[in-house]
Amino acid sequence: MLLMQVADTARQVADSLTNGINPPVVAQEELRFGDLLIKGGWVMIPLVILLILALVIFFERYFTIRKAAKNESNLMNQVRSSVMAGKLDSAIAICRNSDTPLGRMLQKGLLRIGRPIKDIEGAIENIGKLEVSKLEKNIPIVGIVAGIAPMFGFIGTIAGVIKIFYDISKTDNLAMGTISAGLYQKMITSATGLIVGIIAYVCYQILNIMVDKVILKLETDAIEFIDLLEEPSK
CATH class of the missing domain: 1.20.58 (Methane Monooxygenase Hydroxylase; Chain G, domain 1)
Known part of the structure; x- marks a missing residue:
């Protein structure tokens, strides 16, 4: 009987030491992003x-502006060639078919040829402001x-x-x-x-x-x- 009590006491001491060295692991709840949003x-x-x-x-807006910003050197070369050859109708058709801000500006200027340069500049400037306003929409x-x-x-x-x-x-x-x-x-x-x-x-x-x-x-x-x-x- 005495031996059994001693054995039980030794077992309890051993368990206490084990728990002290290796404490039981408490499961922690994961903090999820969705839960954080809900708690907000x-x-x-x-x-x-x-x-x-x-x-x-x-x-x-990004894709719209990017489209408007594409290189129009080919358009300028075609317009220049047509104007130098005196083919204004061809130059106007090229600008109309381009369907770009620059094309609409040049088309407006070509339609004003024969008027003073100041009038042509003013017409191009007005169309330019309108095109920029379209690009800035909702920004x-x-x-x-x-x-x-x-x-x-x-x-x-x-x-x-x-x-x-x-x-x-x-x-x-x-x-x-x-x-x-x-x-x-x-x-x-x-x-x-x-x-x-x-x-x-x-x-x-x-x-x-x-x-x-x-x-x-x-x-x-x-x-x-x-x-x-x-x-x-x-």
């Missing part, structure tokens, strides 16, 4: 909508998204703080479990708002840079066209 609360809905809106406009919306997305994140932060104080007043408990939900909402919405704002801002700047390059190219080609019209009179 209702503010995540407008943030996701803003992100989708900015990306849709960006890709639509300001991306800039607006870049500005208001962080504000929505800040609204989520305020909502999270309110939730924290509401839960504390309701339970009269300052334990971490009581305030964790508000902290989740506070941090997730702030981070999401900043991320959406940064993405929209980068997209906005890229589109503006692309438009500026197109404007420079159109202005250069317009000057070359005016010089071409002035050559016979020199």
